[in-house]
Amino acid sequence: MKKINVHIKTNRQQDYPIFIGVGLLEKINSLVDITKYSKAVIVTDKNIPSSLVQNLQTALGLPNSVVVLESGEQQKDLENVQKVWKALKDFGCDRKSLVINLGGGVVGDIGGFAASTFMRGIDFLQIPTTLLAQVDASSGGKVGINLLGIKNLVGTFQQPIAVIIDIDTLSTLPQRELISGFAEIIKHGLIADKEYFLLVTSKKAQEFSQDELIEIISKSVQIKADIVSQDEKESDLRKLLNFGHTIGHAVEAMSQESNKPLLHGEAISIGMVIEGKLSKILGLLSNEECEILEQALIKAGLPTTLDLPVDDILEKIKSDKKNVKGETKFTLLEGIGKAIINKLVDDFTIRKVL
Ligand SMILES: NC(=O)c1ccc[n+]([C@@H]2O[C@H](COP(=O)([O-])OP(=O)(O)OC[C@H]3O[C@@H](n4cnc5c(N)ncnc54)[C@H](O)[C@@H]3O)[C@@H](O)[C@H]2O)c1
Ligand SMILES: [Zn+2]
Numbered sequence: 001m002k003k004i005n006v007h008i009k010t011n012r013q014q015d016y017p018i019f020i021g022v023g024l025l026e027k028i029n030s031l032v033d034i035t036k037y038s039k040a041v042i043v044t045d046k047n048i049p050s051s052l053v054q055n056l057q058t059a060l061g062l063p064n065s066v067v068v069l070e071s072g073e074q075q076k077d078l079e080n081v082q083k084v085w086k087a088l089k090d091f092g093c094d095r096k097s098l099v100i101n102l103g104g105g106v107v108g109d110i111g112g113f114a115a116s117t118f119m120r121g122i123d124f125l126q127i128p129t130t131l132l133a134q135v136d137a138s139s140g141g142k143v144g145i146n147l148l149g150i151k152n153l154v155g156t157f158q159q160p161i162a163v164i165i166d167i168d169t170l171s172t173l174p175q176r177e178l179i180s181g182f183a184e185i186i187k188h189g190l191i192a193d194k195e196y197f198l199l200v201t202s203k204k205a206q207e208f209s210q211d212e213l214i215e216i217i218s219k220s221v222q223i224k225a226d227i228v229s230q231d232e233k234e235s236d237l238r239k240l241l242n243f244g245h246t247i248g249h250a251v252e253a254m255s256q257e258s259n260k261p262l263l264h265g266e267a268i269s270i271g272m273v274i275e276g277k278l279s280k281i282l283g284l285l286s287n288e289e290c291e292i293l294e295q296a297l298i299k300a301g302l303p304t305t306l307d308l309p310v311d312d313i314l315e316k317i318k319s320d321k322k323n324v325k326g327e328t329k330f331t332l333l334e335g336i337g338k339a340i341i342n343k344l345v346d347d348f349t350i351r352k353v354l
Contacts (some may be wrong), residue, residue: 131181
């Protein structure tokens with residue numbers, strides 16, 4: 001088992017461990033001090049195997065109840081947050097109760113947001129069951145929901161008490177979801193570590209062994225933790241993690257309105273190609289590196305192009321909460337393994353690349 005400590009520099013109260021390994025769900029009591037909680041509510045979705053939920057309930061040894069949500073990005077809304085709030089109230093939760101999110105990024109974001117606002121905030125634990133949530137969504141403390149067709153419009157910054165990444169949970173994950181998770185892994189290489197980028201793109205997602213996967217997840221978690229610990233609230237450095245996400249979120253939100261919704265990692269893959277091209281046009285990334293980026297994503301089995309009206313994408317980009325004073329700032333690449341934040345790009349250039 002690997003253990004990574006996240007130390008938020010601005011807030012000593014919020015240090016927390018991330019455990020990565022196999023068979024961890026059954027050992028939850030030895031990893032986290034559960035005894036200080038009065039009761040727990042497990043938030044999960046209908047695709048999470050019930051055996052996982054039962055194993056967790058058995059291992060907990062605390063009075064607990066379970067909320068099962070519908071699955072999918074469309075569920076990341078206020079209605080489901082209300083469902084969790086109501087379940088917490090109905091189960092008689094108090095400030096010493098714990099929310100445990102067992103599922104992908106959608107469950108983690110809904111459950112985390114509900115916990116961070118219930119009674120002005122109670123503790124929550126993340127047990128991510130998709131690769132994407134394991135390497136990205138479960139750590140970092142951003143929790144929130146979509147509203148009015150805009151991704152993550154409402155949310156809070158609240159760190160979990162711990163993250164337990166049990167690789168065994170991936171055994172039932174559909175291959176498309178596994179590949180989607182690799183988009184964020186590749187992003188970590190692109191923004192922070194060229195050698196890591198070359199390693200994770202050396203073969204297809206499904207060809208990595210379990211041991212290799214543990215190494216990869218640990219490295220990705222470490223890259224994210226290093227960044228978040230220096231800038232929890234995204235004043236500057238944390239924006240590094242947004243590479244591919246300005247365009248990616250617009251594409252993701254638009255695809256949700258179509259009959260062919262993209263997964264988060266798939267939309268980010270398209271976003272990374274377009275933002276890679278922006279980096280090239282601005283003279284930050286060479287032709288060759290831009291090509292390497294695109295080919296790596298294609299090899300990983302991720303989509304890299306999309307046929308969407310340029311005006312609609314631009315409009316969505318403008319409503320992105322990352323924009324300030326109507327200016328569109330991007331995180332771009334200055335080569336593979338190095339990103340640069342706050343690059344102002346005018347609409348003409350964005351249109352040209354789109
Ligand atoms: N908070 C953050 O910092 C952060 C970071 C990145 C992404 N996100 C968010 O995370 C979401 C995407 O997360 P995701 O890709 O995990 O999507 P998801 O939660 O929708 O999970 C993907 C699908 O896999 C199913 N599933 C989950 N675990 C499974 C398992 N072990 N076996 C079988 N099926 C399983 C789910 O039911 C769902 O249908 C997006 O909403 C994105 O905005 C948040
Ligand atoms: Zn992402």
